Amino acid sequence: MALIQEPEIQIEHLTVSYDNREVLSDITVNLPRNRVTAIVGPSGCGKTTLLKTLNRLIDVTDGASVSGRVLFDGKNILEKNVDVNDLRKRIGFIGQTPTPLPMSIYENIAYGPRVHGTNDKATLNTIVERCLRTAGLWDELSTRLLEPASKLSVGQQQRLCLGRALAVEPRVLLCDEPTSALDPISSKHIEDQLSVLKKDYTVVLVTHTLRQAKRLADYALFVYFGNLIEHGPADEFFNRPADPRTRAYLEGVFS
């Protein structure tokens, strides 16, 4: 598989600070289209921040300041006049903690399309079925669509969140440690889903587990204390890392 891909997202000199404390320093990298890019690194080093910058979810954090450029679809999405709500339609997000919205299973999936103006019952029905199928939940839940989503198991909830994110048909899917709160079986389900999804979506996956990264990634980034130490195609990254710090991390010296 050729790795010289058109970049989906181009990050240029991205620096993010919380209350004057730098959390991400001068990140420059291109994220390839229709591939799974894994972002690895020790906890609290800015991986989540990087992800949240890509869909401007960082705006919600008090005291965060961002500089640099992130190019997507030909535009710098960090500019003030960007329609963030529309941006988030094109760049989706799944968080670490499975977070069902306080509504029925059906309404959870339909939520995205609804807020963007789709109210036609038939259309929504189609979308809900499609997304639940993609998330691997249709068989289990097709008869229980009106039940509260909070009644689902944690694993099902996370898959629901995946379906919900896909309902607005994004091109990019940002995943912040999506399996860290799940048991091994549910984790596997999500991983399988992500592997399949990359045909149609660009997946950016922050993960804590190197094994998961190795399983899924086509491309990898190593972020250490806010700095991008190294990045490259998965094969080179995991087997022949250039930087000694990357090597140390991969060998489990620090985690």
Next chain:
Amino acid sequence: MAGRKTNELIVRKIMFAVALLTALLAPLIALGLAQRSELILGTVSLRNLIFSGSWNPDEGEFGFAPFIAGTLWVSGLAMLLAIPPSLLMAIYLAEYAQKRMRNIIKPLVDVLAGTPSVVCGLWGVLLIVPFIRDYLAPLMGVSTTGYSVLAGGLVLSIMVCPIIVSITEEVIRAVPMEIREASLAVGATQWQTVKHVLVRRAFGGIIAAVILGFGRAFGETMAVLMVVGNVPTLPRSIFDPAYPIPALIANDYGEMLSIPSYESALMFASLLLIIVVFAFSFAAAFLLRGFRKRYGLEQAN
């Protein structure tokens, strides 16, 4: 070692007794009032007490209907006026306001909420009553002294707002960040997030806040008494005067000393008041506790 232990035991028993005493106060009050109401309940039927409109204490007629109506009119109007702006303000403080603004407004409102009832009544007499009499009523083609249900409702509503704002703001803020992010991440606007997700999730708490406000509105005495006119007839419009139950009790306390049946009637009125207020309090506490337990929160006030 023995000394310390016995010490501890004695003190512990004393503390238990004190705690028990304070806990018994509320039931004791209700019982006391009930006991003192026995006299009037023996002479006048409950039906007449509540539904009759003839109030003639000298002739033994104790129809509380005008007073009950007065209480309902004034409290109801106050809640109608207070709820929408209070909820909106709470949402604003919780979701939209800058941190700095919130840190100024919230303490400011908390401090001002402590304004004593008489002072609010004073404000009502100085500002609200003339405003109604000289501007609002003529505008509507009505003539009134200004001492009216509307005056009572307006004064009461400003007194009740802080409590609704405070609790509603707390319950909305308590909704975890992840839920907001989940909604925003699919492209919903902030208001859509508030409308569809946050309010839904905080609903129990919001209802509790409103109920607590209602309870406060029912029992508020002084401020209302000063502006509501105190005429024992059924109000027909918000420009008419009214005579809520707390005002009745406050005004006629002197009678309690001379006529036993009158005293008992007023005790009954007090009992009515307390029953309603307790019912509200139960409902609100139940809702709030359920809400807090479900979402694992520490109780904050």
Next chain:
Amino acid sequence: MNRLIEERAFKFLMQISTLLIVGGLLSIVVVVLVKGAPSLTVQMLTETSNGGYYLGKGGGILNAIVGSLDLAGGATVLAIALSIPTAMYLNEYASRSRFAEFVRNSLDLLWSVPSIIYGVFAFILMVYVGLGTSLLGGIVALTMLELPIMIRAMDEVLRTVPQRLKEASYALGATKLETATRTVISQALPGLITAVLLALGRAMGDAASVLFTAGYTDNLPISLFQPVASLPLAVFFQLQTPFPVVQQRAYASGFILLVIILSLSVGSRLAAKRYGRYTVR
């Protein structure tokens, strides 16, 4: 497009609401200040209302000021004596028991009792023991008023004392009581002070509960068993007179009352901040 308009419309409504409510509350202070300040004289604070004050002659409301201090002060002392043991028992010994739930529920109910009912109940008690309107009667009513406020506030404060603090004390061999009285109270002190001042302020401002328990008088308080004046009632009665001069004084009295209450409120918050130095976070 539709939803952006909705967003902007509601944001506007929210800002208006905030303005209305904050403005309304502030206007109370402003109106009373503006109307009251002109009649504010030194005499108001130093003389009593003996002899013709209510008819427009000279005098002041010293009797009411001192009366309120006595009433609220006495009630606060009694309330503290009852609140601290209760709050401590709830937190140190019975934290999650059914008893604690019962007590807290009961206090929730007490919290919602309209203040006039405290007056009515205290009145019942007073009649029962043969007490007439008096300082003591007023204190009893106000103590009941302060209890739920003080206990709840103290309960909140004590709950926030970190468990590890208590554990550190136990680990050194201290008993529950010793831990409670030395470590916990010291950690919680600023919050406890705020609780007391909060309740005190509330008691000073209440008229309905002292209306027929404390009565009223033109004299300074001399005995527990005599009626006593209070600031809120002073405002109320002066307002009722047909003399504009006296009504003006009502505004001034209201202003004095407001200043006292607001100062207590602000002061208690500042004190809590300042004296929270030793508090572990």
